[in-house]
Amino acid sequence: MAKSNRLSSVVSKVNKLPEGLRPWALSKVMGKVIPFAGTSGTRVEKLTPQECVIVMRNKKKVQNHIGSVHAAAMGLLAESATGFMCGMSVPDDRIIVIRSMELEYLKRASGDMTAVASFSDEQLAYVKNTEKGDIQVPVKITDATGTETVKATMIWAWTPKKK
Incomplete structure (x- = not known):
């Protein structure tokens, strides 16, 4: 049986708010959990x-020299999408860290960027029920036109917390 996870409990409560308030509330919660994500202005649409x-959003603080979202900011976007999802799934008696980031920049981006990460039922069960392990999590990043501009894979690892 999977152990509890406080982050998942908090997000579950936020997800009971009216639909229009959820992205704002999720973004505030996750910005407190991971301050760098909050500083960059990421907006959590669904978690x-x-x-x-x-x-x-393609704002000045995350832009490169050509006016699009900076490559490093897209890395943060991919890491946040996969990390938030993994963070909700790993029980509280374990510590989670990113082990590897692989980003392939496919096309020049235009406008705001959207990252989507997902787990299958089997992957979710593995993360919840494996005491020490790692998992490869793909994430798709698209720009304002819907074009996939970055293909990314993050590897997250977890181990039991030291007592």
Whole structure:
């Protein structure tokens, strides 16, 4: 049986709010959990144990020299989408860390960026029920036109917390 997870409990409560308030509330909660994500202005549109959708607006603070979202900011977007989802699933008696980030920049991005990460039922069960392990999590990043501009894979690892 899977152990509890405080983050999942908090997100579950936020997801009971009216639909229009959820992205704002999720973004505030996750910005407190991971301050760097909050600083960059990411907006958590959807967060469940099996899917995370995050938007990064193409604002000056995340732009590169050509006016599109900076490559490093897209890395943050991919890491946040996969990390928030994994963080909801790993029990509180374990610590989670990113082990690897692989990003392939496919096309020049235009406008706001959206990252979508997801788990299958089998992946979710593995994360919840494996004491020490790692998992490869793909994430698709699209721009304002709906074009996939970045293909990313993050590997997250977890181990029991030291007592």
